Amino acid sequence: MRSIEYLKLLSKEYPNIASVSSEIINLQAILNLPKATEHFLTDLHGEDEAFDHVIRTASGVLKRKIDDIFGDHLHEEDKKQLGVLIFYPEQKLKELHEKNITTPNWYKITLNRVINICKVISSKYTRSKVRKALPKDFAYIIEELLHLKNTQLNKEGYYNNIINTIIEIGRADDFIIQISYLIQRLAVDKLHIVGDIFDRGNGAHKIIERLIKHHDCDIQWGNHDILWIGAALGHPALVATAVRITLRYANLSILEDSYGINLRPLLTFAMNTYKGDPCEEFMPRVDKNLFNESEKYMIAQMHKAISIIQFKVEEKIMNEYPELHINNIDYLENINYEKGTIKLNNTVYSLTSNNFPTIDPKNPLNLTKEESDVLNNLIKNFTESEKLKSHIYFLINKGSMYLKTNGNLLFHGCIPMNEEGNFEEVEINGRKYKGRALLDKFDVYVRKSYFHKNENNKYLKWLWYLWRGEKSPLFGKNKMSTFERYFIKNKETHKEIKNSYYTLREKEEIALKVLDEFDLDEKGYIINGHTPVKVKKGESPIKANGRLLVIDGGFCRAYQNTTGIAGYTLIFNSYGLVLNSHKKFEGTKKAIIEGQDIISSTNVLKKAERLKVKNTDIGKELIKEVEDLKELLEAYKNGVLKEKEKKFNISKLLNSI
Known part of the structure; x- marks a missing residue:
């Protein structure tokens, strides 16, 4: 006892x-x-509209529930329209009002249908849990309706009178809206984001706002999340990198409008410094109609300006902190500024541009006064942005390097390994760490970099390592070939060799070794993101004889030409594991008007005896x-x-x- x-x-x-x-x-x-439903998403990369749609539709779960409940009793079109109403209630009701469809009889039929769906969705939860999720305005009414049957002895009149009164007093629209959001909320109990909310797309801030309001979510940090955490804490190289990537995809609004980052000093400096420079390699990757040629050129000038600043700052950090063991070349020190060439690995390459007005060949890493002013202004803006502070705090509070949940292991990138399949060591402050201990150490350092702001030199440098270090679990490549992609046409120089983990993870014994390292048994799954699965080239997200799942399917539009699809959602419910692949989301308007569904195929990975809470x-x-x-x-x-x-x-x- x-x-x-x-x-x-x-x-x-x-x-x-x-x-x-x-x-x-x-x-x-x-x-x-029954076990509640978990959803796993990764590499959202700022695609807020597609993310919002996935959350509203529960990645196809609600569509299947509607099919299960109404089966052949409703026509396919009626089921589709009912789904759209639940996913986008305000917008759909507005459309129906304009078409004069919302008659009392329509309301009565629709209210009964949405109540029926809510009954089924809520049936796997306790009354107490459902009660806590109920909207305040209709909490008592919804609870009554969920536990009544309109055919129940002595209660038929009571039930019908509630429905009729909701319609008569003009509250049917509000009721439909509130119960629709309740259905959305109950459809998925737990949401896991396996890294990379930021960069590429323009709506990372909107995704975080949505996650802040979510009833239960967690985040496994990706390298792009760490980049923005470090930038918000004022790391010079990470500030420059965050701005550079944002300019590369012409996502100026997330900096200026969302986080209040003033780009005017950078623009003024860039226009004066790179006037007449074609900046061809720095033209933004953007839809043709979003910016005119003059605007794109100004973005390209800023893009080149911040890139040169980034390269200078990074090479200085490498020299100042040799303990980071960043395997990189001193690019700016290896340029022949007279000939416009660079020597890399004993090979001389021509540069795409030899216009470096801010570089002193004798001291190439020194920032000019103007560059220092621009960078310091950006650092000040990043560290003082209240909205960015709140978002980064959320990432720290809800995030981690990895997560063990219900027998599964979630992490964004890799567990660094050598070719023999042994965990690689990283030396941190005189001690060596590998495997789980390495991720635990980095988890501590990410948090300390945030909570010990006065000691940032002690911890913040490791965020930069996590962003681009060779043995970083979030990056895991021999180098980051940003300079080569901008300045050297020979694509051989662009290659980044991945850590051995990314090839070894095809083997079941490696997956089992990783699970064992984290005290998980062979029944568990490893769930990764980070590396887009090239489905159109025949690559499968299912690896290691089904023990490891890579669920980066190209949620971000920038990767969809590479993957051939538009992302994955992994669903773990009481019946097992299901992997849904998405097709391209063409916008909320199309989803409402045409009832467009983004689920293109479903792969049942594991179906077993129904799992319970126990x-x-x-x-x-x-x-x-x-x-x-x-x-x-x-x-x-x-x-x-x-x-x-x-x-x-x-x-x-x-x-x-």
Whole structure:
């Protein structure tokens, strides 16, 4: 039996046999409910509109529920329109009003349908959990309707009168809107984002705002998330890099409008410094119609200006912190500025541009006064942006280097390995770390870089390593060939050799070795992002004989030509694992008007006996709690502890009803 002191503490919450028994019964019942649904997404890269659609539709889960519930009772078009109404209730209702479709009879039919869907979706949860999710305006009414049947003896009139009254007093639209969002909320219990919210697309800030409001989500940091965390904390190279990537994709609004980053000093400097420079390699990757030629040229000038600043700052950091072991070439020091060539690995290459007005060939890493002013201004803007601060705090609070959940292992990139399949070591402050210990160490350092701002030189440099270090679990390549891509046409120089993990992960024994390193058994799955799966070239997201899943399918538009699809959603429900592949999302308007669905195919990865709460991590905690309560019950029955009268707690009573 547990120590009597522990049982005495537990007895304060459960002071007698009746209260202990009641809680044991309650927890045992919960343990036998179906496992709730988890969704896994990765590499969102600022595609906020597509992300919003996936969340609203629960990645196709709600469409399938509508099919299951109504089957052949509704025409396909009616089911599609019902789905659109639940996904986009305000917009769809507006359209239906304009077409004069919203008659009292339509409302009555529709209200019954959405209530029916909500009943099914909420059935796997306890009443208490559903109650906490109910919208305040209709909480009592929805709860009544969810637990009534319109054919129930003595209750048919009661049920129908509620429906009729909602319509008569003009509250049907509000009710449909609120219950639709409740359905969306209950369809997915837990959301996992396996890295890279930032960069490429223009809406990372909108994705984070949506995640902040989400009822239960977590994030496994990607290299682009770390980039923005470091930039928000004022790391000069990461500030320059974040601005450079944003300009590369012409996403100026996220800097200026969303985070209040003033680009005017950079623009003025770039226009004066690179006037007449064609800046061809720095032209933004952008849809033709978004900017005119003059605007694109100004972006290209800023792009080149911040890139040169980045290269200077990075090479200085490499010289100042040799302990980082960044395997990189001193590009600016190897340029022949008279001939316009660069020597790399004993080979001389011509540069695409030899216009470097801010570089002193004798001291190529020195920033000019103007460059220093521009960079310092950007650092000040990044570190003082209140909105960015709140978003980075959310990433720190909800994020981690990896996550173990319900037997599965989630991390963004890799566990660094050598060719023999052994975990590679990284030396950090005189000690060597590998495997799980390496990720744990970096997890601590990311948090310390945030919470120990006065000691940033001690920790912040490791964020830069995580962004681009050869043995970084979030990057894992021998180099970052940014300079080569801008200035050298020979594509052989652009190659970045991936860590051995990315080829070894095809083998089941490697996946099992990684699972074992994290104290997980062979039943678990490894879930990765980071490397887009080239489906159109025959590559599969399913690796290691099904033990490892790479779910980066090109959610970001910039990668969709490479992958051939538009992303994946991995779904883990009570029936097993399902991988949904997406087709390109063509906009909210099309989704509402045409009922466009982005789920192109579904792959059932694992189907087994239906999982229950007792099979989950939460279930393990509840089982332990039940064991503790049974010991307390025995203590009361054996006279080890005396029963007490439980104090009346009106708030707890109301919450449990």
